[in-house]
Amino acid sequence: MAGPRRTWGVYMADLVVARKEGLFCEPGQFYIDPWQPVDRAIITHAHADHARPGHTHYLAALPGADILKSRLGDIQLETLAYGEHVIHNGVTVSFHPAGHVLGSAQVRLEYRGETWVVSGDYKLEPDGTCDSFETVPCDTFITESTFGLPIYRWQAASDIFKDINVWWRSNAEKGRASVLFCYAFGKAQRILNGIDNSIGPIICHGAAETLNRIYRNAGISLPDTLTVSDASSKAGFREALVIAPPSSAGSPWLRRFGDYSDAFASGWMLLRGARRRRAVDRGFVLSDHADWPGLMRAITATGAQRVIVTHGHVDVMVRWLRENSLDASAFETEYGTNEEDNAAENESVAFKESHA
Amino acid sequence: MRDFARLYNELDATTATLGKLEALKRYFSHVEPANAAWAVYFLAGGKPRQTISTKFLRQFSTEMSGIPEWLFDECYQAVGDLAETIAHILPPPSHETSIPLANWMEERIIPLRNETPEKTREALFSYWNELETQQRFVLIKLISGAFRVGVSKLLVVRALSELAGLDAKIIAQRMMGWTDSALQPSAERYSLLIAAQSEFEHRNKDGHPYPFFLAHPLQISPQADPQVLGDIRQWQIEWKYDGIRAQLVQRNGQSWLWSRGEDLITDRFPEISGISLPDGTVIDGEIVIWKNGSPAPFADLQKRIGRKSLSSRILNEFPAAFIAFDLLEHRGQDIRHIIQSERRSRLKDVVCSIDVPGLILSPLVDAPDWHRLGIMRNTSRSRAVEGMMLKSVSAQYGIGRTKERGIWWKWKIDPYTVDAVLVYAQRGHGRRASLYTDYTFAVWDSGGSGDSDPPGERKLVPFAKAYSGLTDREIARVDAVIRRTTIEKFGPVRSVRPTMVFEIGFEGIAPSPRHKAGVAVRFPRMLRIRDDKKVDEADTLDMLKAMLPNPYRKAALTSSVGSPP
CATH class of the missing domain: 3.40.50.10710 (Metallo-hydrolase/oxidoreductase)
Structure with a gap:
């Protein structure tokens, strides 16, 4: 179980980094929602752009297990109930409800006293089909921004x-x-x-x-x-x-x-x-995603001083958060290429033509 | 405002004519006449002067929502509509009111025209705070003078005529001039609009024109298939002039000149409105610039349209004439129900009795058969006309694009075409927001153009922008290519690596010092994507200039010598 012995200080800088395969936790030696096949993958939820086939080991929240299996077939899957934790190469990993779809989770990572949370996709408004979003206090919050513009404000x-x-x-x-x-x-x-x-x-x-x-x-x-x-x-x-x-x-x-x-x-x-x-x-x-006020509320509630923005209106969110005194930056990811994203929206423009 | 916003929503949400008609009838059957009057005004295309400038609308809405300007711009890019952007970024209303449309217009919106920016800001903040998103959106559209919704005036006429139990022709006639900005909509005017028919119907016309009868494009060439239109002798054939469609109205010793958009243009063309017709005469025709016995290109007419004051130099240089092709009122009687051939013969009498250079009887085109007519049509370009008009000799004068009582066909010549390269793209508006749909096209310029100049390196010169002609499916494809081949972004515009060739069609071409290419084209649109052509095989600027009408050609070709690269 012992990880590679190197200078801890190097890792302390960034617990999660973006690699070509996906978001990578170096001390833990695992990926989160990777888009290329890897050895160990932690999955936030079973939408196709986050849960891809081909990884050797999968770890996910228990309520999403059946959906993952039905979509990815016979995979080697371990699960954790929400709030339960496991220590992997010294990194404490736990899942917390993200309120997006059944089994969707934020991934909490704790290593040497520092806490990072990877949000996956999330929504704040409670709904009857999955556990409600839980605020997880952290030092660094990696957030989605699918609807990261102030025009997006949902009705109940x-x-x-x-x-x-x-x-x-x-x-x-x-x-x-x-x-x-x-x-x-x-x-x-x-x-x-x-x-x-x-x-x-x-x-x-x-x-x-x-x-x-x-x-x-x-x-x-x-x-x-x-x-x-x-x-x-x-x-x-x-x-x-x-x-x-x-x-x-x-x-x-x-x-x-x-x-x-x-x-x-x-x-x-x-x-x-x-x-x-x-x-x-x-x-x-x-929508199953947070609106603009929701994104802001979620980010503020974590108490994170550092925010890393993934898919959506990344540049806008980063600039806005910086202007509001947060240390914000971006990760390039390949999420949002499948379900509710802009590119898909544009490609499906033609949809009514065949439908007329 | 709530009812009107709901109506807007219903009209906007459906593309089905019957659905729109039902929505209109539902609305007009229960609103007060004062509100109905304003609704008719807006739905029929009435455009009040902008009450508050776009600049202030932007500024006040960012202030109220507490977002910086750059973030507003990002939002506007995603939405593609100013009023909609503002409606969404404002904080939710604190309370809701239900003030009727007429009160909004008369007591709240119009008075803002004379207010200071401070007062306007205060008023807007309080208005925005009492409306939900959809109503805010409509309010901002009304304030900014940009209200537009997908219903035709004819459909509004139909809804009102069905509700009032009146012939649509009567409502259409009464609605003429309804959107004239000099007259404010009122409950009284609305009541007159839907009142029972009176025997004095005719006297209420004032200087108003009749609803214009519009032609349908002819899809099948009678030259290729002579059976399509039957016996050629059953058709009155004229040239199709490229000018401004207008009606010249003479009643009670006064004359009015109305454009097809129902704008009063009496003062713009004094040489036409000054023609003294007998009282009780209405002539339908086309305004053109007339030089040396033939029509000048549309570009010359444009030099007249834009001007508020007409100097004698302009009047001399660009003399306008009215080509008369139909007679709608004769000796004070509405004769639109009389057949085409009879109206033509009366028109001829009227025109011939007034011998002035500014009034020209539209000549008839005579051909023994469709084949020979087609050959004559091929001479259109040299005659500076757009093709031909074919009018059934037994046609009554209809309303809009009706076909029931006879038909008018327009048989236009094929557009000019050129194969050009896509070089810039911009995102569209409305239903095309966030998609790249507005393109700039370029042709190859060989560089040095004179013999003494060494041939420079070939480069692409932009010459036209186009945004219509592609299907949604094609747009999606081009959009994807644009995102993939972007070189640089300047605000909403992207420059792209030249990879795609399009066939561009256009109606006319004229020299233009304001355009980089030295020419300007009219109604450019995309005819198809030329996947079979490489960028190198696109057409050249010289080919484009060779299409210039004769009097221009020489000048344009020589003026390009020595012009900066």
Whole structure:
């Protein structure tokens, strides 16, 4: 277990550094959410840009274990409950809820009296599908900044669920299916958990249904859902809410719902331009990431004097934090290339074309 | 304001015409006439003068939200719309009020025009503090004079006519001049707009024009397929002039000249508005600059449009004429229901009885068949026209782009084209915000242009900006290339390594000392991405200059000699 004997002072400077494989803890000799195959990887959550295949050993928070296995297959996975710790090469490692999706965690690292926290993706507003974000005091906080601009300020999710209910009910009354595009892992379950399931039947695309099963097994309350083959007749579709991943837009799978109304649930829907690009009937502003006030609150609450910003509006956040007397810098990472990020947003611009 | 903001939201959220129509009817069926009057004004394209300058809007909103200017700029880059950026960065409202649109306009917004910056700041802070994001957004659009929403005036007319149970033509007529800035919308005017039809309908016209009848582009060439339009004798054929569409109205001893955008331009073209028509006459036609018996290029007309005062030098150098092509009112009677051929013959009588150089009867183009007509169309460029107009001889004069009672086709000539290289890109606005959609294109300049000059190194000279013509899918692709090939960023603009060739189409070309390339093109747009062409194979500046109309060509080619590199 003994790590390489070198001058401790060198390590004391930076407990975590950015390497080409990913964020690396040198004294611990492990990576956090690496994007290239490594020996030891600590995983903050199971979204594809953070949990990649090909590492030899995985360590993750216990509530996310089943999702990781379902996405990455037969991996060598060790888990820790939230708050439980393990000492690895002298570095104390523990996981703390990040409030992003089921099993999402911040990684706390303590080494020779110094504490670093790697946030992964996080959200401050509590939701019924995962443990709520926990403030973890630290010296250095490595934070995401997906929505790191002051224009991003979310309404309470309960208001958004009300809006979704109203939209669904009004469609159902007109005999039109309500197709709600959202990411299959996390967002779909949060919506299912939050809406009024008495309005009509709920049909889930297979991609979301796989995750629903894991959520239900973990004791998360989700309403009954149907797959398209469960629905006996097309008439049953007309009052249904259809949960569909964005990639299903324009697919034959969707055509069966006939003349449906469509909507997209994402933080990006805050902006008129993004809504119009999606060209759906409605945009619901619902994000699994912290908004600008949330990012600021989280950073302040950690008490960290040093902040390192990863994916998102990195330059903006760094400059803003510096102007507010924090020691801020940036890590270049390859997160945010998959789920809710700008590049994906731009590449999916064309999505309605095939959908017209 | 809440109702109006909701209406805006509904109109903005759907692309379906029926959805928009329903939203309009819902709104107009329950709002007070005073608010409806303002709503009609804005929806029909009314643009009040900007109440507060953009500079102050920016300054006050950053002050209220406590963010530095650079951060505001970052936000604006991401949002791509000033009003929307401001609406989002302001702190949440402390309370909400429900003040109707008319009160907002008359008591709160318009009075700010004469206020000091301090008072304006104070007022804005308190207004912003009582509205949620969507209402703030609409408020700022109204204040900044930039309100725009995707409904046509015709759709507003249709909604009102369905609500009032009146013929759409009557509403459309009553709405003429509604957005004229000299008249403030009021409950009384709105009530007249939707009042039951009266026998005095005709007397209420004042100097207002009729709604313009618009042509549809002809997609299939009748030269290629003579069956498309049938017998050529059923069509009245004229040249399509490249000027300003206008109506010359003469009533009660007074004349008015209206542009298609319903701007009153009487004072801009005194030689046209001064033509003395018989009372009760309305002529539809095209304003052009007329020299030596033929129309001058549009660039010359532009020199007249922009001017507030017209010197005699300008009037002499760029004399305007009105090419009359239709008669809408004759001896005080609305004759729009009379067929095209009959209106034409009455028009001819009217024009011939007034012999002034500024009034020209649009000549008819005569051809025995579609094939020979097509050959004549090919002479359009040398005649300085844009192509031809084909009007069904039995057509009534419709409203907007209606087709029910006869049709007008525009059969334009193909645009000029050039293969050019993308060199700069800028992010778009609105639905294209944060995507690189606005491009600058360049052609090759061979450097030294005279015989005595040694040929310099070839370099790319920018000559046009274009942002339309690509599909969303193509934009996504070009956006990705731009991000990958960026050389430098200057504010919102990126220079890119030249890797992509586009076919650029444009309608006209004129020499321009203000442009680096020495030429300016009209309506440039992207026709397609030329993946089959390498950057080296793009066209040259000499090829572009060779497209200049004859009188210019020599001057432009000689003036480029010795110009700085």
